[in-house]
Amino acid sequence: MKKRLLFLFSLLVVLATLTGCTEVNQDITAESEGIWNQYFVYPLSRLIIYFAELFGENYGLSIIIVTLIIRFALLPLMIKQTRSSKAMQALQPEMQKLKEKYSSKDQKTQQELQKETMALFQQNGVNPLAGCFPILIQMPVLIAFYHAIMRTGEISTHDFLWFDLGEKDPYYILPLVAGATTFIQQKIMMASGAAMQNPQMAMMLWIMPIMIIVFAINFPAALSLYWVVGNIFMIVQTLLIKGPDIKLTAESTGGAKK
Incomplete structure (x- = not known):
């Protein structure tokens, strides 16, 4: 789990660097140079302007609409990610039993643990x-x-x-709602008892909402609005999407019970 969290954090850092975060204070225009600006940022900017003009210069409504469009466009990928997360949660009890069985830190024992863990994944169709x-x-x-x-x-x-x-939300309502919805979303995703017992997962449950609140307080309210709408969409999506029906076989649990 530590390696996975480190991987995701490193990924965010790399993506933030590669996508030109140094340009965040430079207005995006048709003259902005670079593949990132021309093919990613500028089209989305024009989409925001289009819907704002369509609804009488209402840029707040436009941000909500474009957020939903993007979320629906990414929905197939998000469904796959959500189901994968729920599948991993369903296997957590059996994975914990394997860890208890192979608690020794010597290399041979750890190799056996890895072998049986992969077998557990394969037998239940989990990647x-x-x-x-x-x-x-x-x-x-x-x-x-x-x-x-x-x-x-x-x-x-x-x-x-x-x-x-x-400008920043003068009453801090959006930052608090953004933090609360982030917490709710993660809480739903970590609904299994095994997931909540994992120290790293439990820590992230609190760290992420706090980080979102701190960022939202210091960023323009438009960004907080985007976070709130995106979080609400994710909450509804997570509640509606069911994980795979994993029924552990005798073969998959036998190793942990020996």
């Missing part, structure tokens, strides 16, 4: 890496949309509901 690949595709799109929101100059000159889109 432990299946949840990582959708993230690789989703992240550039979501980061590009983040750039589009931050770098579309027209957004900062409009308001929505009680806040100015280009």
Whole structure:
């Protein structure tokens, strides 16, 4: 689990670097250079402007609409990721039994643990890496949309509901809602008792919402709005998508019971 968390964190850092986070304060225009700007950020910026103009210069509503469009477009990948996560959660009790059985740290014992763990995955049709690949595709799109929101100059000159889109939420309502919805989303994903007993998973349950709140407090409200809408979509998606019906066979559990 530590290696997986380290991998995901490293992936986020690399993607943030490769996608030009240094340009986040530069307005995106048709003259912006680079593949990232021309084929990812600028089209999304134009999409935001299009829907805003369609609804009477309502950029807040436009952000909501484009967020939902992107989320629905990524839905097949998100379904695959969600089902993979639920499948891994379903196997957590048996994986824990294997770890207890092969508790010795010597190399031979650890090799046996790895062998039986992989056999458990195969017998139940679970690919432990299946949840990582959708993230690789989703992240550039979501980061590009983040750039589009931050770098579309027209957004900062409009308001929505009680806040100015280009300024921080004066009442901190959006940051708190963003943090709360992040917590709820993760709580649902970690619904299995085994997942909650994992120290790293339990720690992330609290760290991520706190990080989102801190970021949201310091960023324009337009970005917080995007986070809130995206989180609500993910909560509904997670509740509606069922994980695979994993029925552990005698062969898959036999190793842990010997």
